[in-house]
Amino acid sequence: MSMRERFAQTASDLLERDDRVAILLAGISSDRFLRARRSAPARTISVGIMEPTMIGVAAGFAMEGFHPIVHSIAPFLVERPLEQLKLDFGYQHLGGTFVSVGASYDYASEGGTHQAPGDVGALLTIPGADVFAPGTAAEAERLLRATYADGRITYIRASGAENPESFDVGRGRLHVVRRGERATVLAFGPALGPTLEACDGLDVTVAYTPSVEPFDHAGLASVAGDDPLVITVEPWYEGTALRAAVDALRHTRARFVSIGVPRRFRHDYGTAAQHDHANGLDAPGIRRRLDELLSGG
Amino acid sequence: MEATTGRTAEGIERARELMALATGDEKHDESSTSTFDVLWVLYDRVLRVDPSNPGWEQRDRFILSKGHGPAGYFAILAAKGFFPVDWLPGFMDWGNPLGSHPDRTLVPGVEASTGSLGHGLPMGIGVALALRAKDLFDPRVVVLCGDGELNEGTNWEAILTAPNLGVSRLTVAIVDNHSSSIPMGPWVPKLEAFGWSAQVVDGHDHEELVRALSFTDPDRPTAVVADIPEGEW
Numbered sequence: 365m366s367m368r369e370r371f372a373q374t375a376s377d378l379l380e381r382d383d384r385v386a387i388l389l390a391g392i393s394s395d396r397f398l399r400a401r402r403s404a405p406a407r408t409i410s411v412g413i414m415e416p417t418m419i420g421v422a423a424g425f426a427m428e429g430f431h432p433i434v435h436s437i438a439p440f441l442v443e444r445p446l447e448q449l450k451l452d453f454g455y456q457h458l459g460g461t462f463v464s465v466g467a468s469y470d471y472a473s474e475g476g477t478h479q480a481p482g483d484v485g486a487l488l489t490i491p492g493a494d495v496f497a498p499g500t501a502a503e504a505e506r507l508l509r510a511t512y513a514d515g516r517i518t519y520i521r522a523s524g525a526e527n528p529e530s531f532d533v534g535r536g537r538l539h540v541v542r543r544g545e546r547a548t549v550l551a552f553g554p555a556l557g558p559t560l561e562a563c564d565g566l567d568v569t570v571a572y573t574p575s576v577e578p579f580d581h582a583g584l585a586s587v588a589g590d591d592p593l594v595i596t597v598e599p600w601y602e603g604t605a606l607r608a609a610v611d612a613l614r615h616t617r618a619r620f621v622s623i624g625v626p627r628r629f630r631h632d633y634g635t636a637a638q639h640d641h642a643n644g645l646d647a648p649g650i651r652r653r654l655d656e657l658l659s660g661g
Numbered sequence: 662m663e664a665t666t667g668r669t670a671e672g673i674e675r676a677r678e679l680m681a682l683a684t685g686d687e688k689h690d691e692s693s694t695s696t697f698d699v700l701w702v703l704y705d706r707v708l709r710v711d712p713s714n715p716g717w718e719q720r721d722r723f724i725l726s727k728g729h730g731p732a733g734y735f736a737i738l739a740a741k742g743f744f745p746v747d748w749l750p751g752f753m754d755w756g757n758p759l760g761s762h763p764d765r766t767l768v769p770g771v772e773a774s775t776g777s778l779g780h781g782l783p784m785g786i787g788v789a790l791a792l793r794a795k796d797l798f799d800p801r802v803v804v805l806c807g808d809g810e811l812n813e814g815t816n817w818e819a820i821l822t823a824p825n826l827g828v829s830r831l832t833v834a835i836v837d838n839h840s841s842s843i844p845m846g847p848w849v850p851k852l853e854a855f856g857w858s859a860q861v862v863d864g865h866d867h868e869e870l871v872r873a874l875s876f877t878d879p880d881r882p883t884a885v886v887a888d889i890p891e892g893e894w
Contacts, residue, residue: 386794406794409826414818417783424787427772428795447777448815452784456774457766
């Protein structure tokens with residue numbers, strides 16, 4: 365089952381079990397919430413194709429004590445209504461869960477209008493927002509269940525790509541996947557799969573987290589050592605998560621490099637795999653960068 | 662339970678005096694004075710609120726969507742007892758809860774933090790739907806917008822979706838002080854075409870305002886356009 369399907373199923377379960385859950389939609393995925401609409405029509409709201417209004421309506425639910433779960437494609441859930449996220453939720457200290465599909469260029473064939481490698485960076489401008497990029501459908505479910513009623517702004521970035529295995533993920537938790545000496549390679553979300561493949565045979569630590577914010581500062585500090593080379597592998601714009609890594613290692617002589625989506629508009633269609641290849645984010649591309657960095661390049 | 666404090670001519674005069682204490686926001690003076698009569702009528706004769714218990718669950722919810730020029734709004738809230746009158750002279754000062762746009766985290770009785778135009782009506786729809794989901798069918802939601810504010814597209818998204826979502830306990834009070842740089846009328850056919858019940862009234866006539874703002878339609882959201890001619894702000 366894909367992350368998207370697992371999300372819809374989990375959100376519908378939560379709606380049925382907790383009468384303070386409301387699901388807000390703007391057209392996208394409406395067909396996946398038919399059960400929810402039957403079981404709790406007053407709390408399953410599809411406003412039409414108007415994402416800023418969807419966020420505002422969700423804030424109204426939050427003002428009345430509900431836990432809104434809000435969903436659309438990443439560019440329309442985050443970038444179009446960013447001011448509503450900032451003011452209606454952030455500034456008003458309201459909690460809500462925002463779950464996107466279409467991570468970065470999952471919808472490659474749709475072109476740049478439907479792509480959002482900037483979503484995580486945009487969310488990180490909102491003080492108090494938690495940002496998660498689960499690596500598998502099971503992790504997405506775990507994070508949604510753990511956070512939906514915590515009164516915080518939570519962004520869960522569901523993607524088409526998935527890692528080969530799930531971890532016991534949680535808010536601000538980093539996992540050490542394997543240990544080595546020459547560098548720490550920190551993979552976020554679904555970037556772990558190609559990162560592990562790229563690191564095959566290299567003497568490096570590989571760490572993993574879906575929790576971009578809050579970030580496990582102590583966890584990274586404990587594995588990186590005193591003179592570390594830290595390489596982040598980010599399935600969104602390169603450098604987005606560097607601030608957290610830099611902050612975690614501010615008392616060391618650490619050097620940092622980010623491997624991520626280049627910060628330029630790409631006018632290509634095709635598939636997500638082809639974009640990964642062109643951006644150097646498939647396993648061979650990541651390996652080339654690692655070899656360059658470890659050889660002093 | 663109702664707002665009953667000062668339902669007299671003396672009450673509104675007292676509120677006007679209090680508004681004069683909140684100085685320093687002259688760029689929004691017209692916004693403040695042109696909304697004053699509508700706000701007074703709402704808090705004096707229409708809304709069911711309890712200043713001693715601003716979070717009373719059965720209360721009517723009011724959102725000053727335009728956010729601009731809140732001196733009149735704050736004066737009326739103070740006159741009704743939501744917060745101490747001595748907050749008003751410190752309007753917009755460091756450390757004072759009253760700023761040039763209202764903040765729900767600081768001011769008792771303020772339901773939403775507004776000021777960026779076009780946010781209040783979507784939130785008001787969400788509040789109305791949430792009240793319905795809680796089986797609270799008595800409280801009303803009233804959102805005040807300006808005619809200039811209605812240039813913002815989110816309002817028209819909200820105006821489009823509210824009737825389709827079956828929201829009926831929602832009223833938008835549009836204070837038309839003719840500040841919009843593009844013509845916004847004709848109001849009634851425009852709003853009715855979107856599925857709203859709509860009427861235009863004299864924005865200074867309290868009896869007309871009471872009648873219009875007290876009206877609810879069991880099947881549709883309602884709009885009351887309070888006309889404030891240029892120069893009569």
